Amino acid sequence: MVTFLEKSFGVKHTHPDFRFRSFLFSALLIISSGFAFFSYYNLVVAFYVPMLISNVIGLIFCMLGGYYLLVKKRPQVAAVILQTIVTVDSFILILIDGNEEFALAFAFLTPVLGIFLLGYRFGAVLSAINFVCVLYFCSSQMDTWEPAPFLPINLIHFSAIYFLILMVSVFYDSSRRKAYSMMEEANGQLQELATMDALTKLRNRRYLEDQLLSSKNNLFVAMIDVDDFKKVNDLFGHEEGDKVLIELAQQLKNNVGPNDIVGRWGGEEFVIIFSESDLTKLQKSLTKLNRNIAAHDFNVGRKITVSIGLSDHQASKHRDCLRQMDQALYEAKADGKNQFCVAISPI
Numbered sequence: 001m002v003t004f005l006e007k008s009f010g011v012k013h014t015h016p017d018f019r020f021r022s023f024l025f026s027a028l029l030i031i032s033s034g035f036a037f038f039s040y041y042n043l044v045v046a047f048y049v050p051m052l053i054s055n056v057i058g059l060i061f062c063m064l065g066g067y068y069l070l071v072k073k074r075p076q077v078a079a080v081i082l083q084t085i086v087t088v089d090s091f092i093l094i095l096i097d098g099n100e101e102f103a104l105a106f107a108f109l110t111p112v113l114g115i116f117l118l119g120y121r122f123g124a125v126l127s128a129i130n131f132v133c134v135l136y137f138c139s140s141q142m143d144t145w146e147p148a149p150f151l152p153i154n155l156i157h158f159s160a161i162y163f164l165i166l167m168v169s170v171f172y173d174s175s176r177r178k179a180y181s182m183m184e185e186a187n188g189q190l191q192e193l194a195t196m197d198a199l200t201k202l203r204n205r206r207y208l209e210d211q212l213l214s215s216k217n218n219l220f221v222a223m224i225d226v227d228d229f230k231k232v233n234d235l236f237g238h239e240e241g242d243k244v245l246i247e248l249a250q251q252l253k254n255n256v257g258p259n260d261i262v263g264r265w266g267g268e269e270f271v272i273i274f275s276e277s278d279l280t281k282l283q284k285s286l287t288k289l290n291r292n293i294a295a296h297d298f299n300v301g302r303k304i305t306v307s308i309g310l311s312d313h314q315a316s317k318h319r320d321c322l323r324q325m326d327q328a329l330y331e332a333k334a335d336g337k338n339q340f341c342v343a344i345s346p347i
């Protein structure tokens with residue numbers, strides 16, 4: 001059943017909208033069954049044209065709501081249609097049945113349903129309009145309604161209950177939405193923290209690997225390793241070493257394009273995922289990167305340089321590509337450091 005609904009709605013059951021869409025679907029199904037039944041009843045059992053027309057129109061609107069929900073995947077439009085059906089139908093019932101039986105009770109559906117479906121702002125406006133209309137109708141029909149007249153005290157009771165329901169619904173819905181948005185915000189922050197390197201504030205290895213594994217394109221990826229970083233720590237202390245890493249993170253970001261992703265792989269190793277696919281252009285960028293880093297003043301009593309291994313990357317050969325990138329980095333180090341080396345996988 002859940003799989004069927006997921007397919008029909010076009011969203012997974014974990015999607016925040018799934019319950020809302022399920023509610024719309026069930027409500028449209030139940031109401032349209034009611035319309036279908038009463039269309040049949042008013043056509044075959046007790047022929048009555050006004051109710052027959054209103055039921056057929058209701059049925060058409062339900063189908064329209066279903067179309068927007070299931071085909072167009074626009075639940076908000078379906079919600080407006082459902083709300084319109086309920087509000088208009090409650091009016092028709094009052095107009096036809098007066099205060100007989102349950103007709104007036106249907107007016108109470110609008111504040112509860114309207115706020116749930118349209119949100120507390122639009123829902124409250126609609127409820128207020130609905131209230132004025134019902135009030136006008138009740139007042140204009142006072143004393144004449146059968147079987148019991150609608151007395152002023154009934155009006156007071158009706159207004160009190162209506163606004164109580166409206167206020168409870170507004171409070172409930174605004175709290176629900178607020179709690180949901182706070183949870184979304186907290187989730188976003190957690191997600192951000194889980195994918196961020198605490199020292200440099202760059203993306204961490206988990207994020208970088210997720211990006212690489214989920215990419216459908218062939219990419220170029222570079223591994224950057226600080227040369228002789230142990231000496232920096234040994235000569236100036238670990239704290240100064242940390243400052244160099246933070247400054248280097250900034251320099252790497254300054255030297256890549258806006259769509260490239262810079263992250264810290266771990267220790268004194270960084271990774272850049274390039275959006276550029278032209279190798280010649282990338283080689284020029286890496287030459288410039290090596291030059292700019294070497295020329296930058298890191299405020300420690302020593303020049304800082306980096307070695308870089310560049311490799312192409314395909315998600316299906318992730319581990320092999322990382323190995324190849326490491327090998328290119330190793331060659332850059334072995335060749336004298338402060339340079340890059342390129343490794344391209346055989347086609």
Ligand SMILES: Nc1nc2c(ncn2[C@@H]2O[C@H](COP(=O)(O)OP(=O)(O)OP(=O)(O)O)[C@@H](O)[C@H]2O)c(=O)[nH]1
Pocket residue numbers: 199225226227228229230231233237238239240241242245266267268333
């Ligand atoms: N300050 C600081 N040092 C770190 C951090 N992570 C790793 N290191 C240090 O980075 C150094 C890496 O040293 P090695 O792997 O020997 O490499 P290297 O001295 O850079 O030499 P080459 O890679 O051959 O150029 C070690 O001394 C680690 O302690 C960190 O977060 N902060």
